[in-house]
Amino acid sequence: MTPLALSGGPPVRTTLLPYARQxxxxxxxxxxxxxxxxxxxxxxxxxxEFEKAFAAFTGTQEAVAVSNGTAALHAAYAAAGIxxxxxxxxxxxxxxxxxxxxxxxxxxxxxxxxxxETLLLDPVCVEARITNATKAIVAVDYAGxxxxxxxxxxxxxxxxxxxxxxACHALGATYGTAKVGxxxxxxxxxxxxxxxxxxxxxxxxxxDDIDAAGRMxxxxxHGLTSDHRERQERGSWLYEMEQVGWNERLSDIHCALxxxxxxxxxxxxxxxxxxxxxxxxxxxSLAAVTSLGKRAGLTHAYHLYVVRLDxxxxxxNRKVIFEALRAEGIGVNVHYIPVHLLAYYRRxxxxxxxxxxxxxxxxxxxxxxxxxxxxTA
Ligand SMILES: *Cc1c(COP(=O)(O)O)cnc(C)c1O
Numbered sequence: 001m002t003p004l005a006l007s008g009g010p011p012v013r014t015t016l017l018p019y020a021r022q023x024x025x026x027x028x029x030x031x032x033x034x035x036x037x038x039x040x041x042x043x044x045x046x047x048x049e050f051e052k053a054f055a056a057f058t059g060t061q062e063a064v065a066v067s068n069g070t071a072a073l074h075a076a077y078a079a080a081g082i083x084x085x086x087x088x089x090x091x092x093x094x095x096x097x098x099x100x101x102x103x104x105x106x107x108x109x110x111x112x113x114x115x116x117e118t119l120l121l122d123p124v125c126v127e128a129r130i131t132n133a134t135k136a137i138v139a140v141d142y143a144g145x146x147x148x149x150x151x152x153x154x155x156x157x158x159x160x161x162x163x164x165x166x167a168c169h170a171l172g173a174t175y176g177t178a179k180v181g182x183x184x185x186x187x188x189x190x191x192x193x194x195x196x197x198x199x200x201x202x203x204x205x206x207x208d209d210i211d212a213a214g215r216m217x218x219x220x221x222h223g224l225t226s227d228h229r230e231r232q233e234r235g236s237w238l239y240e241m242e243q244v245g246w247n248e249r250l251s252d253i254h255c256a257l258x259x260x261x262x263x264x265x266x267x268x269x270x271x272x273x274x275x276x277x278x279x280x281x282x283x284x285s286l287a288a289v290t291s292l293g294k295r296a297g298l299t300h301a302y303h304l305y306v307v308r309l310d311x312x313x314x315x316x317n318r319k320v321i322f323e324a325l326r327a328e329g330i331g332v333n334v335h336y337i338p339v340h341l342l343a344y345y346r347r348x349x350x351x352x353x354x355x356x357x358x359x360x361x362x363x364x365x366x367x368x369x370x371x372x373x374x375x376t377a
Contacts, residue, residue: 005327006320020200020303023268023374024257031260035252038051042251044229050255052206054264058181060206062213065255069168071192071248072203073101075219076137076186076367079205079212080162083106086135091121092338093363094140098166099339107135108349112338113356117293119143119306119366122358123151130155136162139182141170141180143292143335144196144301146273149175153165169303171196172269176297185335187277194372195219196268196303197261198296203323210366219245268373280304288313304335305371308362315338316343325367333368 003009006112035046054063066072082088084106090099099109101282113125121139137156139147147165156163165184173180181187186209191202207213221227223245230239233321250258271360283289289312292298309318316324325332338359340351352358 003323005326005329008253011327011329016326016329016331017369017375018194018331018372019333019368020372021374022193023264023372024198028257028260029175029217031256032104032253035256038194038252038302040229040252042249044252045096045229046252046255046259047124048252050258051299053259053299054204055206057262057265058179058187058206059212060181060187062206063181064205064207064213064220064259065250066205066216066248067250068194068202069166069188069192069203070097070101070203071220072188072190072245073097073138073166074104074246074247075163076188076205076207077101077105077107079207079209079215080136080164080186082135082162083345085133087131088136088138089126089129089134090138090144090339091140092340092359093119093142093336094166094339095168095336096339097341098138098140099345100159102303107231108133108214109339109345110134111338111345111351111356113358114362115293116358116362117132117140118145118295119292119359119362120145120147120295121150122303123155125356126152127155130159132162133199134159138164138166139184140166141168141173141301142304143306144173144303145292145295146170146175146180146183149294149325162186165338170301173298173301176217180301182208184211185209188217191261196272196301197265199250199256199257199261202250202254202258203325207316218243220248221245222247245248264373269299269301271373272305273300275375275377276300276302277306278377279307279369279371282305301313304333304368306366309367311365318367322367331370334363334366335368336363338363 005011086107088102165187168190170180189204191199225245
C-alpha cells in the first residue's frame with residue numbers, strides 16, 4: 001500500500017477539495033455586471049426584488065435583506081424585542097454568532113444541549129433552561145436539518161416566548177409540507193460564500209410579522225424612517241429617526257447575485273442530497289464512522305455532511321485523522337467548537353465544561369466532509 005500523504009506518500013488530490021464552495025455561473029456574472037452599469041449600487045431596486053423573490057421562495061409574508069447572517073440574527077433579535085436582562089436559549093452546537101447577537105443587545109445567551117444523534121437543539125433541555133427572564137428560543141438547523149419545531153413551538157407558546165430559527169444551513173429544506181423560513185416567528189439566513197446561496201456576504205430574515213419587518217428595515221438603515229432611494233423619489237431631504245439603528249444594509253450588487261443564485265437553490269439542494277446518499281452508502285459498512293441521524297418527515301438541505309468517529313474502534317484520534325485527510329487534499333472541517341467553551345463565554349459569562357455534555361462529547365468526534373453543489377462524484 002502506498003503510504004499516506006501524512007507519512008510522506010503522494011496525496012490523493014493535488015488541489016484542496018474545500019468542505020464547501022460557491023457555484024457562480026455566467027448568468028450570475030451577467031446579472032451583477034448589469035447592476036454595475038445601472039444607477040443603483042445600493043438601496044436600489046434589486047434589494048426589494050431579492051426580498052420579494054426570497055419571500056416567494058420560502059412562502060413567507062416578508063423577507064428583509066441585511067449585510068450578513070450575523071446582522072440577520074441581530075436585527076431579528078432586536079425586532080423580537082430582545083434587550084438588556086433577557087435570556088435567550090441557544091444550542092451549544094452552533095456558530096458563535098447565534099449567541100453573540102444576543103450579547104450585542106445586552107441579553108444573555110443560555111446554552112442548551114443537543115440531541116446526541118442529530119446534534120439538533122433538544123427541547124427537553126430547552127425546557128429545563130427556561131426561567132422568568134427567558135425571552136426567546138433560537139433553534140439552529142444544524143447541518144441543514146430542521147429542528148423539532150413542533151415541540152419547540154409548544155414550549156414557546158406555553159411559556160410565551162418568541163421562537164427564532166437560525167436557518168443559515170437549511171435554505172431549501174422542508175419540514176412536513178412547510179418550508180424552512182416559515183417554521184419560526186423569525187428565520188435567519190446567511191449568504192456567506194460557503195452557504196447554500198452565496199452572495200459573498202449577505203443575509204436575510206423571513207417573517208410573517210409585517211410590523212416587525214418594517215422595524216428591521218429601519219434598524220438596518222440607522223433607524224431612519226426612509227432610505228436614500230425613497231427620498232430621491234420624493235425629491236426630499238427629510239428623514240426622521242425614532243430609534244437608533246445600524247448600517248446593516250445589503251447592496252444591489254449582492255442582491256442581484258442573490259436573485260440569480262436563488263433560482264438554482266432547488267437543483268443545488270438535490271445535488272447535495274445525492275452526495276449525502278453516496279456518503280451514507282459508503283459509510284454504511286464502517287462501524288467506526290457514523291453519519292448523523294436523520295429525523296423523519298423532513299428533507300435535509302445537507303449544507304454540511306457530518307460524521308462521528310468512534311475512538312474505541314479507531315487507532316488514530318480525530319486530530320490525526322483530520323490532519324491525514326487535509327494532507328490528502330480533502331478539506332475537512334469541524335463544526336463546531338461548542339460556543340460555551342469559547343474564552344469570552346467562559347470568562348465573561350461563567351460557562352464551563354459540563355454545561356452541555358452531549359455537545360461537548362460530540363465535538364471530540366465530529367468531522368465535516370466536503371459537500372457542495374459543484375462537487376463531482
Ligand atoms: C454562517 C452562520 C452564521 C453567520 O453568518 P455570517 O453571514 O457569516 O455572518 C450564523 N449562524 C450559523 C448557524 C451560520 O452557519
